Amino acid sequence: xxxxxxxxxIGGGIxxxxxxxxxxxxxxxFHLFERAQGFGEIGAGVQMTPNAVKxxxxxxxxxxxxxxxxxxxxxxxxNWETAxxxxxxxxKDTSIKAFGAEFFHVHRADLHAILCEGLPPAQVTxxxxxxxxxxxEGSATAxxxxxxxxxxxxxxxxxxxHSAVRGALWGSHKPKFTGxxxxxxxxxxxxxxxxxxxxxxxxxxxxxxxxxxxxVKGGKAVNIVAVAESDEWVKESWTEPSSTxxxxxxxxxxxxxxxxxxxxxxxxxxxxxxxxxxxxxxRWSSPNVTLLGDAAHPMLPFLSQGAAMAxxxxxxxxxxxxxxxxxVPAALEAYEQERRPRTSQVQLQARERGKTYHLSTPxxxxxxxxxxxxxxxxxxxxxxxxxxxIYEYDATTCRERFAAEPALA
Numbered sequence: 001x002x003x004x005x006x007x008x009x010i011g012g013g014i015x016x017x018x019x020x021x022x023x024x025x026x027x028x029x030f031h032l033f034e035r036a037q038g039f040g041e042i043g044a045g046v047q048m049t050p051n052a053v054k055x056x057x058x059x060x061x062x063x064x065x066x067x068x069x070x071x072x073x074x075x076x077x078x079n080w081e082t083a084x085x086x087x088x089x090x091x092k093d094t095s096i097k098a099f100g101a102e103f104f105h106v107h108r109a110d111l112h113a114i115l116c117e118g119l120p121p122a123q124v125t126x127x128x129x130x131x132x133x134x135x136x137e138g139s140a141t142a143x144x145x146x147x148x149x150x151x152x153x154x155x156x157x158x159x160x161x162h163s164a165v166r167g168a169l170w171g172s173h174k175p176k177f178t179g180x181x182x183x184x185x186x187x188x189x190x191x192x193x194x195x196x197x198x199x200x201x202x203x204x205x206x207x208x209x210x211x212x213x214x215x216v217k218g219g220k221a222v223n224i225v226a227v228a229e230s231d232e233w234v235k236e237s238w239t240e241p242s243s244t245x246x247x248x249x250x251x252x253x254x255x256x257x258x259x260x261x262x263x264x265x266x267x268x269x270x271x272x273x274x275x276x277x278x279x280x281x282x283r284w285s286s287p288n289v290t291l292l293g294d295a296a297h298p299m300l301p302f303l304s305q306g307a308a309m310a311x312x313x314x315x316x317x318x319x320x321x322x323x324x325x326x327x328v329p330a331a332l333e334a335y336e337q338e339r340r341p342r343t344s345q346v347q348l349q350a351r352e353r354g355k356t357y358h359l360s361t362p363x364x365x366x367x368x369x370x371x372x373x374x375x376x377x378x379x380x381x382x383x384x385x386x387x388x389x390i391y392e393y394d395a396t397t398c399r400e401r402f403a404a405e406p407a408l409a
Contacts, residue, residue, distance in 0.1 A: 005029060005326050008142050008152040010130045011159035012039060014108070015293030015310030017115045019158060021059050022318035024119060031150060032119075033142070035129040039116050044184045045216040045223025046108045047201065050099035050391040052308035055315045057101065058396045064114030069104035070215045072201045077372060077384045080206025083255045086372040087384030091201070094381055099391040105201065105223070107186075107216045108307070130159060133168040133289055140288040154328050155289045156317070158310070161276060163295035169286055175276035175298060180354065182301070183226040183247050183272045185265040192219040196257040203385065204258060205368075207360035209251070211258055212304075222261060225301065226251065227275070229358060242272040275300055277351075280344035285332040292317060297343040302353035303387055305346050312395040313339055323399050334402045346390065353385060 005028055009016050012034030023030040048056065048069065056065050077086035091103045128144040133155050140155040142165075157165025161175050193199050197213055204211040209228040216223050228250055244267045248259060277298045284291045293310030316338050320331040359365050375382055382388070
């Protein structure tokens with residue numbers, strides 16, 4: 001690089017540590033600030049779809065990914081009541097050929113840990129919360145709850161849906177409750193596979209609700225994501241306690257395979273929260289401040305792309321900073337040009353999938369299921385949830401596009 005940059009990264013979740021890793025590998029100076037007292041992710045499973053796996057390989061964590069991950073045989077859509085197959089998309093044997101990389105299931109904490117490996121401890125500060133960012137002349141300064149400040153050529157907000165950096169840039173706009181609540185839980189597996197949980201990414205679709213199940217930790221646990229429509233506001237928190245009984249009661253009448261799985265959850269490790277999002281933003285950046293991940297584009301989990309989009313953002317932003325030789329405004333323009341149209345489309349399509357998964361009248365269900373079956377008959381390798389366009393994308397080729405595409409207006 002022709003100009004030495006100093007980068008401040010606010011937030012040490014998946015997106016923040018992926019960005020730190022990408023910058024470190026490029027030799028770009030960074031300092032990461034995390035409000036927790038140490039690295040560690042809560043939550044449960046996360047689907048690393050092929051577009052995300054391409055980035056993870058480029059970040060040098062392929063070996064770790066294979067160690068922590070599980071390769072599902074297929075993506076399967078199922079009827080909530082009968083368990084009949086609505087679609088079956090092969091993955092394990094076809095994903096590399098079809099999409100350019102494998103499809104992994106991982107535990108979020110395990111993914112976070114492999115991304116943190118090798119980050120210089122001296123370039124990470126724990127236990128400080130960002131309270132604001134001020135734009136200066138050719139720089140920006142982050143302020144923190146302990147009274148400290150950090151001036152840099154670029155401050156990057158990777159601090160989630162309630163981003164302080166986003167608020168400092170664009171004002172306080174509270175995320176909207178979407179009318180959905182979500183349960184997450186893990187079920188330990190003593191002998192793989194469980195007789196009532198196939199080695200697949202299973203989408204169970206029913207009236208005003210759906211459930212996704214898949215193995216993580218190399219098959220040693222099953223991750224449960226259960227989403228139901230709710231008229232009541234539900235707190236936006238990954239640590240709001242629920243219970244096995246509350247989960248079972250919410251899915252009364254659903255297939256016995258699911259109920260058996262729910263009954264094996266640990267009541268002390270079963271959580272619920274409300275699903276919130278923002279409309280796509282018209283802009284993410286000021287001259288020396290920008291956003292990534294949920295700070296820029298929080299999205300519903302119905303396409304399993306929250307973590308994947310943060311990984312893509314992180315890789316592209318780091319590459320833009322290197323490609324434009326320290327010209328921060330040019331790098332941010334290229335970053336947004338590459339990322340904002342894509343993430344906006346994923347945000348909006350995730351909302352639409354929620355509607356499709358939750359159809360409730362018998363005629364709506366019949367028409368949807370027939371459409372799935374027709375598409376499956378026409379192309380057995382087509383993704384049932386119509387996500388080919390997401391999986392085929394390759395963030396690692398972004399530099400080729402930086403020079404070829406015109407700037408955003």
